[in-house]
Amino acid sequence: MQPVGIQSIEYYLPARTRETDELVKDLDFDRSFLNDKVGIRCRHIAAPEEAGSDLAVEAARKLFAKTNLSPDQIGLLIVCTQSPDYQLPHTAALVQKALYVPSSVASFDINLGCSGYVYTLAIAKSFMEAQGIHDGLIITSEIYSKIIDPQDRGTVAVFGDAAAATWLHSGSPWIAEAFDFGTDGNGYNHLIREAGGSRNPLPSTDANPFLFMNGREIFNFMMKKVPISVRNCLAKKGLTIEDVDQFVFHQASQYMLEALRKRLGIKDNKMMFCLKEVGNTVSSTIPIALNELWKGPEQPSNILISGFGVGLSWATALLSRAPAAI
DSSP states (O other): OOOEEEEEEEEEOOSEEEEHHHHHHHHOOOHHIIIIIIOOSEEEEOOTTOOHHHHHHHHHHHHHHHSSOOGGGOSEEEEEOSSOSSSSSOHHHHHHHHHTOOTTSEEEEEOOSTTHHHHHHHHHHHHHHHHTOOEEEEEEEEOGGGTSOTTOTTTTTTBOOEEEEEEEEETOSEEEEEEEEEEOGGGGGGEEOOTTSSSSOSSSOOSOOSOEEOHHHHHHHHHHHHHHHHHHHHHTTTOOGGGOSEEEEOOOOHHHHHHHHHHHTOOGGGBOOOOTTTOBOGGGHHHHHHHHHHTSSSOOSEEEEEEEETTTEEEEEEEEEOGGGO
16 A cells, blocks of 8 residues: 555635724724734634534535545545534534445544644544555634634634645655654643533533633744754654745744744745635644645645644644655
8 A cells, every 4th residue: 555645635714704904993903913913814704503514514525526536435534623513422423424425434533723734644644554544534624713702802813714624545646754743731721711621511610611822822832842843853854944845834823933934944935824814723724725835836845834732732744745746
């Protein structure tokens, strides 16, 4: 069996949007701050009746329409989400039903946020190669708008809703050749929703029902851990920063991405920025950015991807094009 890699990606954005003009008017945001520091003009917001599985299904259907992948080919289905439809059952079961994927599929959820795409990619690749599965589908889907306080200036300007579907296939043009992972649970409370779990079950709780983010601590964590992870990942292949054609980091904010770029010494034309029209879509930022990158006229030979956030956790991988795809 050939190595499992990324064959194709598609994503889905809800129709409703929250524009910068609205935030300036309703919450008295400084427009230059939103444009220059946050770097987001538009955030897509799920409708009241839309759940995480709905976004996931729409992303998968767009992928099916774009490619020759059909549901009956899928041997592995993973949904990475912190916005499940229910505490149980797992959202992947609902997606399997809606897409008419055969009941023989291995199917489960992964509860991770901004590092989730890289973790899910590593798990799916290992699972498929160990079990001889030639086609898999991993879907990231988040609806943070349903857990954000609409008056919280620290989160409402940043996050958008989205889902991204990735077709993994043995013999694909893009192979993940190296990974680096890490978790520092000492910072778990810097990005948290306290209510709703077994620690503070709903509805009888005084815990905060909304998402809380300590932006300064998340920034400090990123600047400390991510550069080390990037270099560790590259060292596994004997590479340096200069050897990488393109960098696709979790699209947290313009300010954070620029800080990472400068810390690592990455050239402007090697750094992907893809959040202006969609916002920080949590686990979907990397696949959305990859999809947009691959639409460009010049195709890189390798791409470093890295996600970081809730946990606090981080994950980095090097994607390389197979010789036949170059």
